[in-house]
Amino acid sequence: MAPQQGTDRPTYTLWQMVAYFLRLGTLGFGGPVALAGYMHRDLVERRGWITDGDYKEGLALAQLAPGPLAAQLAIYLGYVHYRIRGATLVGLAFVLPSFLMVLGLGWAYVRFGGLTWMQSVFYGVGAAVIGIIAISAYKLTTKSVGRDKLLWAIYLTLAAVTVITESEIAWLFLAAGVVVWFWRAPPKWLRQSGANALAATQMPAASGLFSTLDWPLLSQLGVFFAKAGAFVFGSGLAIVPFLYGGVVTEYHWLNEKQFVDAVAVAMITPGPVVITVGFIGYLVAGLPGACVAALATFLPCYLFTILPAPYFKKYGKLPAILAFVDGVTAAAIGAITGAVIVLAKRSIVDGPTLLLALVTVALLLKFKKLPEPVIISGAAVIGLAVYPMLHH
Template sequence: MTATTLAAPRYTLWQLLRYFLQLGTLGFGGPVALVGYMHRDLVERRGWISEADYKEGLALAQLAPGPMAAQTAIYLGYVHYRALGATLVGLAFVLPSFLMVLALGWAYQRFGGLQWMQAVFYGVGAAVIGIIAISAHKLTVKSLGRDKLLWAIYLTLLAVTVITESEIAWLFLAAGVLGWLWHAPPRWLPRSGANAVAAVQLPAAGSLLSGLDWPLLSQIGVFFTKAGAFVFGSGLAIVPFLYGGVVTEHHWLSDKQFVDAVAVAMITPGPVVITVGFIGYLVAGLPGACVAALGTFLPCYLFTVLPAPYFKKYGKLPAVVAFVNAITAAAVGAITGSVIVIARRSLVDIPTVLLALAAVLLLWRFKKLPEPLLVAGAAALGLLLYPLLH
């Protein structure tokens, strides 16, 4: 357990909840940007969370299945306020974007689709690339230092993510083992033997309840619980799994509806995986949205809170520090790779490339420029440019 964790926190639980309510309401850019905001705001600017606690949270989020940003937030809530803090922070972080996708789901069904979404996403998608690129750069510089092994792990995960367009869970575990065996090998393992082994590791009321479609809600609950329990990586990693079940297997949505659902997640703040609320709403209304969200987020909550005490208890052992640092390097490498993957899909022409570059330059030049202001400007440009170019 770190000294920061042992000492009295420099903030109240209400202050932390207020921060995560704000982040869930205004935090654009998906998981990469969100974990970057947490580091910038809670570690660098306010000093509420130690660097070690942040790294532990990020490592645990990468090791366990479920959405990375939500798990990191839950862990940071646990650091000083244990299960109560983790629970309330998780709710504060997810609730704002959940309410937004409910409203968008109602509008989508009421008005027969959201034609303006393509235009908005055209601009926002490009600006988001700039935002997450800056976040990835800051995480890289802060996490790796001059450790050649960490840089090798980082570059390997970056390349694998770009090539496969996915995050391979066992590589994070392998990276952790590699860091442990290289930097803090067990006494029974000779140093030369550790290096050799490490080299191998690299690669409502009763009346309301009676009116619900329980068989359909059960199907939704089972499917989305599987999605939350077995999909590793960032919130974006869940999209292929959702497509296979929602469109191909159960035929709940059409291809166009599914693409619109993903677009809704990208143009709303908070965790990208909140698209499950929109999908659940289209399938079975408000009950479907609630069941889908609960099924997706409950596993990630449990996978974070249950092992957290052991992370805190043994987190300063040299072997655990080496393990966590290596997994952090792998996570940052995968995050940086995902920036490239998303960029290839979002930067479709010269205007979008210019928008992304402008976002990077603005954020680089004006360190305190609010991201929501940048996103709003990009959305306005998208509404203006998209009809002219398409």
């Protein structure tokens, strides 16, 4: 099997990897589910830069550690061959394009008062995105769960739990890993654990720039978003209820309409969904607020990825760890599939959106190399045309 290659000479340069993630951050629509699927398709299947074993390790670590899944998976894949330098540059390349986009949208939102056109765009794009992520989830399922009955049981359980609770329950991923480990490679002695390096690392909030800034507000933003990045597990969407509780209910930084618009901005921009924090930060405290919110959210996820990574690489080939990773991967993909259903309930609201989602699935099944941005652009145009007719 190929997983050993993670320590061999890479078949690509660091700058090729950075360029790939810059492009994915600029054009990768569909949220964490789709982004994880694109990474597997492009880096494992098509280019062969990353082995399936290394990808699975990255996905498992991203699920176990708190923070946004897609960003952590990207950081880990950057780490595989180029260690800290690779992880850092890939992480920046992946997050920066969508951060700059939400800054631009934040400026337009404040300048021109609300984004009415956005509802029309999201009406179309949201439905097409469901089709895209459904295909991604299907491919991940067939590739990683295969025909293993135990993995199928875990997968279906996590999918059901995600649909019912509309959230991702972290301890279930751990439990899934332990069940498969004990089933496939029961420990000879009770305590033979390689690396639980997911230590609770205390996050210092990023400290500062210029004396003209509103320090009390910025430090409040920093602490709040560091908590969001450090304690929310799973996909970027898992962070939305946490943000709502703090941003709208507790601190009253935004009203409900502004918050819904912020989530819509994250959904219609490519890259990680969590970048909605940049938009929220901008509305609360301008450019400094956006920078503090984004840095405070992504710094914990960066540290939670690079600190355990050496242990994952060192002990990742032990049968017990491989079994554990398989269990966590099956749980992760089950949760991802459940998330597709949860999102579909919000995005597919009538006949036209259902039709758009189904047409997207049909197009992606028929034309294997059809670029997602083409579908997204078409869906946006349809949304702009259809939504005003239905809602006026």
